[in-house]
Amino acid sequence: MANSIKNEEIRRVLSVIVTNEDGVLSRISGLFAGRGYNIDSLTVAPVPETDFSRLTIVTCGNARVLEQIVKQLHKLIPTYKVIESVEFVEKEMALVKISINEDFNGLDAMLKAYNGTIADSGENFIVVMVADNSKRIANFLKAIKRYNPIEIVRSGSVALDI
Amino acid sequence: MDLNGSQMVVEALHKESVSVVFGYPGGAIMNVYDEIYKQNYFEHILTRHEQAAIHAADGYARASGKVGVAFVTSGPGFTNAVTGLATAYIDSVPMVVISGQVPISMIGTDAFQEIDAVGISRPCVKHNYLVKDAKDLPRILKEAFYIARSGRPGPVHVDIPKDVTAQIADFTYPDTITMKTYKPTYKGNKRQIKKVVDAIAQADRPILYIGGGAVNSGASELVREFAEFCGIPAVETLMARGVMGDSNPLLMGMVGMHGCYSANMAMSEADLMIAFGPRFDDRVTGKLSEFAKHAKVIHVDIDPSSIGKIVDIDFPIVGDLKNVLTDMLPLVKEKIDSDKYKSWRELLKRYDEIHPLGYNDNKDNIKPQWVIEEVGKILGDDAIISTDVGQHQMWTAQFYPFSRPRQFITSGGLGTMGFGFPAALGVKKAFPDKVSINISGDGSILMNIQELMTASVSKIPVINIILNNGFLGMVRQWQTFFYDKRYASTDLSAMQPDFVKLAESFGGRGFRVETKEEFVKALKEAVKSDAVCLIDVNVDRLEDVLPMVPAGGTLYNMILEHKE
Missing domain, CATH: 3.30.70.1150 (ACT-like. Chain A, domain 2)
Incomplete structure (x- = not known):
């Protein structure tokens, strides 16, 4: 089940589009802290002419952890979209x-x-x-x-x- | 229509058809309580502790499937509620909990009874809100109820500053709701469903692994139909007890740490695991590298983050189980032949015959398992059983003959002692015609014993059965097995309350039971009584919950007998 490919640490750049509202950053940083995920860097700014903000999160983990990070981010109610960048x-x-x-x-x-x-x-x-x-x-x-x-x-x- | 914030709360609850709420007033929530006082839409039950208010709303929600509602004040009122929120969250219980907050102008000043409530509740709830303007309240309350009951259900916390509860704004309660960012997936992928049916058709030893999602989805009947048509044996998690109905011969019993031998062996030897709404909890899987080693795994769940979180899934389906099964059943009926699994069923039956669930009854004392079986014999379908947490909880899960979902109300994921009694109050409010029983231990019952007052004053006749072994029994059992019988802080026998007098002092009835005859008599009297009851049953002190898979052990390596 757990083989070496699965456990390899991978760097991943995630773009998260969230409703621009109070406390949304704490939901995301709290999610990472509470579940023991890494944040290598995090930037956030409003998306022009919308109610959304865009976060760019650089994180790392094995494949299962990265899959969970994306799913857990999706699960947050203010999350609109999670983009797992491959070519960027x-x-x-x-x-x-x-x-x-x-x-x-x-x-x-x-x-x-x-x-x-x-x-x-x-x-x-x-x-x-x-x-x-x-x-x-x-x-x-x-x-x-x-x-x-x-x-x-x-x-x-x-x-x-x- | 212009209303103040407090009136909006009351109107919104009315629009959501709320008939009962639980709570405890205080400074910051007083405006809301003033409006609760003036209205006739719903009943308010004053608990005697905020934690109990949340558990009562939780019990109400688990038993009825409706959204439970509770009110608490700011500061300590809210912090007392946190255990209740966390309990409901991990078990996916729909609730809306409204807390008072200090006025907006005072937030951040360390004011009297101020705490960052949304900061604390964030990891314990599905979603939360701090309401900054009364004009947002109608939308927020609508969203709160919608989020609580949709998708994977869960508690939603709404924190309302005191000035907002007095602020006047337009109240137009939305009829429908669409949220850009929150859209649960209800329909399963058709192509994937087809693949799953093919996988089942090819399997030789399929096992149905049923979790709490089957209850939340209201899919029990379809699950039974599926199991029966296919002739596939099933195991239930703690949260799924009652889905199959205990008289169903396909049910191997509960799975996991205290699961039945046949259920755990079925999981270990299956070549296909069909997981309907469980979350692969460590109390079920045991050692992961050995879990379902020979099986391909199908996992149907409405929460994508549950899928693949613990175990790699070969056939994931995101969707509401009821919808998925509705789509799946016609294909199943075309392609599945139950004869194929006959020898598998017979093998599991043999396992069950070798090591059936049981205990050594005797004449000298009362075995706790006997008490639960006896309650089952006397009340059966007529009772809804809540529990606290510990040995009594596991024995109840093992030995009560549950016949339907939502008949067993227990804190599964968080394992919250003190849950049972207030939850049983909520159960009784949801089903006044059923007997609401809380099976507890001498440890757990004291964690919310003050609810005797609530039960007496609000006339909610709940029966508490204390399986009194003078121990924190489950911890004691671990100490016996794994700590060389060093009973650190688990022996409660030095001094105990007089539970009979205790009950009476709160206006309830108490029974002390030393023999089986006394128990039967006490239970029958308690069922007839209009008062809250405590039945203090003196049980075998050193009885263990068996079988047992030690934490981190493999499912097929169970401790089956008492070792001396």
Whole structure:
């Protein structure tokens, strides 16, 4: 019954369309916490011109767990749709604050490689941003270490089926 | 029509044809109680504890199939209700529970009797609402009843701040309802149903595994028709007791930890499991890697998340069992030949003959199983039996001759001690002409004993039978088997209440029973009595519930006899 394929941990990006109402996020986060499911990242924002919100949840688990996650999400009364993305565009954003005193040699090239820009700058620091898939964001954050970032923030993934 | 929030609640309950509600007032729900006082649509039963109000509404719902309704106030009123909500949720009981809340302006200020009620109830209910504006109340109440009774039923909690109960808005109660986001699947997939019938036709050793969904769906008659036409043996879960009717020779009995030998062997040796609305609870399956090892599994359930949650399913069908069986039966009648399973039926019959369900009766003391059989002999169909949780619950499930669904009212999934007595009150309100019996233990009965007052004041003559062994018997049994007889905190014999005087002090009747003759006499008197009754039966202290599959053990490895 339980074979190795079934127990393999799989990463899954889920888009959940829910009624945009009070407490809906707590229903979803509570569901994950209460049943011991993982949330790698979670983003939420209203779907333009509707009463719905769209959550993008990156989770992982074996096949049975992932099936249950989808079914349990469906079971919530405010859930309209759960999209298990297979082919999709996934983007995550990261902002990195770097001191103005760092040597920015090579930064431009790196930002270019990751489709990033300088989002803002102040008296003491600059903020760079990149948008890419999670893996590449992780790579970027490794690479940016050499500029001794003061602060890093990641947005969590958003995804759209293609 | 302009109404205030409290009037809306009363009107909505009227529109939903609610005839009885259970509850306990308090500060935040007082406006609603004022309107309950003024109306004549429904009766309000004041319980003596909020937990009991929820269990009573639950018992009412389980016995009648209608939505049970209860009211509690904010803060501790609500937190006392939580056990009741959780009990109803895991057993899929339709209920609407309305709680008061502090006024909206005070929410979040740690006000007197404030608690985040929807935050607490969220994992214990099918859905919940915090009502922020009276104009939403008609829709919310309509949705609450609809959600409670549709799909897989369950409790819905509506939390209403005090200012909303006074706020005036238009009341137009919707006749119909459509929700964009909630649409249960009632019809089974036709092609899948056809495949299932083919699988049954090919099987040699099919077993029908009936769960609580068969009761909720109202499919019992169709289940019986299916079983009888096919000649397929059946087992029932705790929640499904009564679906087949105990006189039916195809019924092997209850399955699981305290299931019958033949039922558990049937599950273990079947080559096809036909699961009608169970949820593969660990108390049924035992060790999963050994569960139904040789069987392909068909699972019909209205809740997709039940399917494949515990066990891989070869033939899933999402739908209402009644609809699915209606579609399935004509195909079954075309393709299934009951003769094919004859030798399988005979094998199971032999299993039953080798190890029938039983106990060693004796003359010196009263065996608890005897009490239950005797109640069955005397009352049979005329009684609806509630239980608390523990040994007495299992013995009742094993030994009472249930003839129909909704005759056995018990907390299956949560296993809530203190459930039985208040539930029996709800049962009696639903069926005043039936005898409502709560079979309990000396541990459980004290967990809602205050309901003697409710029963006396509201004239709800329920009979409580206490199988008194001076132990928390089920825990004691585990200690005997698995903890080398170290009876940690389970011996209750040092001091017990005088149950006779206790009952009398609440205006009820009490009986102490030491012999079988006394029991029969007491029961007959209790049935005739208009008062609430407690029958304190002194039973064999060390009787065990058998057979037993140890937790996590395999179904075919049952403890069948007392080991010394």
